[in-house]
Amino acid sequence: MEIKKHFIVSGMILVMIIALIGWGYKVFFAFDSFLPGVRIASVAVKGLDAREATAKTEEWFAAAGNVPVTFTSEDYSYEIGLKELCVKPDIAQLVGEVWEQERQRGLKSKVLSVSGGQIIDYPIKLSYEPEITQNIVEEMGEALNRDFVNASLEVDSKDGLKILPGVPGQKVDVDATFAGMPSQWEDFNALTVPIVLKKTEPVVDEEQLKVMGELGAFTTWYNTGEVDRSHNLTLAARAINSTAIPPGEEFSFNRTVGERSYARGYRDALIINNGLFEPGLGGGICQVSSTIYNAALLAGMEITERHNHALAVAYVPLSRDATVTYGIQDFKFKNNTRYPIYIRSAAGSGGLTVNIYGHLDFKQNISINHVVDQVIGFEEFTQMKNDLDPGTVIIEQKGQTGYRSRAFRNFSDKKGQIIKTEQLSTDYYKPVNKIIFAGPALPGTEEDFPAGERPIDVERPIDVEMPDAGPEGYTTDENIADGEEAAIFID
Known part of the structure; x- marks a missing residue:
């Protein structure tokens, strides 16, 4: 009797283990929806399949792109919508890539996500349209760039050859200015980016002209x-x-x-x-x-x-x-x-x-x-x-x-x-x-x-x-x- 009872208990435990393994495999490796704690950009995709996650992320992206970006320098400003400035990512492709990365994620990490102890973020890289960027730089340059003036020689009827001092110029520093822009998509409020100007010195100054x-x-x-x-x-x-x-x-x-x-x-x-x-x-x-x-x-x-x-x-x-x-x-x-x-x-x-x-x-x-x-x-x-x-x-x-x-x-x-x-x-x-x-x-x-x-x-x-x-x-x-x-x- 005791032996029979032992076999029954052992069998039940085995069934539970098998069921638990099956459940764990389905939840963690053969899932048909994203686990808790997974976010694509700023979008929580818990419980969504790939198609649903794509639709939700697309909706979020459309709203995020409406954020205005204002480049400023003293009393000058230039405003443009973020979606006009940026290259639109392929959301469906990105969600598919995240889906595959989730399949490869370790068990411990997944358990922590399910228990609510871990957030897994998959950022979307933010890249800018080269042609639009160039147009912005040219327009800002027309307003802000100032050519330097070399020291020069002038012939004066009384004093002969005179040296006129040079004047420094300024130019929009494109790399430094765009370094102030975000590198990945997030829940943005209005963006204000300072325009960085670099000083340009004359090629020839007064001292050089003297010699x-x-x-x-x-x-x-x-x-x-x-x-x-x-x-x-x-x-x-x-x-x-x-x-x-x-x-x-x-x-x-x-x-x-x-x-x-x-x-x-x-x-x-x-x-x-x-x-x-x-x-x-x-x-x-x-x-x-x-x-x-x-x-x-x-x-x-x-x-x-x-x-x-x-x-x-x-x-x-x-x-x-x-x-x-x-x-x-x-x-x-x-x-x-x-x-x-x-x-x-x-x-x-x-x-x-x-x-x-x-x-x-x-x-x-x-x-x-x-x-x-x-x-x-x-x-x-x-x-x-x-x-x-x-x-x-x-x-x-x-x-x-x-x-x-x-x-x-x-x-x-x-x-x-x-x-x-x-x-x-x-x-x-x-x-x-x-x-x-x-x-x-x-x-x-x-x-x-x-x-x-x-x-x-x-x-x-x-x-x-x-x-x-x-x-x-x-x-x-x-x-x-x-x-x-x-x-x-x-x-």
């Missing part, structure tokens, strides 16, 4: 009667004036001057386009880039990008021009000294002068030469125009000589002896043919010809090969005779 001297300078001349062209080059010269370049950094003409547009004040003037002279926006700009090119050469700077014009120009010798086209061709040079350099650029009374100042330890004795390897003659064409009066002759396009040329930079010692010569470029300038429109011949003077080509009696120039002069045979640009380089004042 600066002129490393190189160059002047070109322009016709003030060409009003629009003069206006354009004056605008560009002003944009470059007071530019400072830190040691090892690169100057870019296009980046410094900016896009040439009507909105920015530029006008139409003669440019070179596809090898022809024609009106175009920003004509005259290339005289500024060419003047800086020569000043940079004489200052000993390292030229990193330069392009010659398609046609020869009159304001600089052959192979000493530098054409620019915004977004396509640039002029660049590198500050190869150990100190900042400072550019002064001024236009007026028909003269454009660029001075480059730097530490006088880097002052060098430099000269520039060029050699013409080939002179390429232009051709002359006359075209019959029956709509012109008899005997009328119109020069539709002036002819211009073409060239092949090279430029060299010479470095000399204190005694004037050349110690190093470097070739700067080999350039080709195409010729421009002369085109004449002629009306019908006057009666009794010449046989009438049908419309089209009309024979003319001209002596066409021929290509002239110039001797290939070596370094000792250069002609210095300062000694070139007037008129040797036929050209007109254009871009």
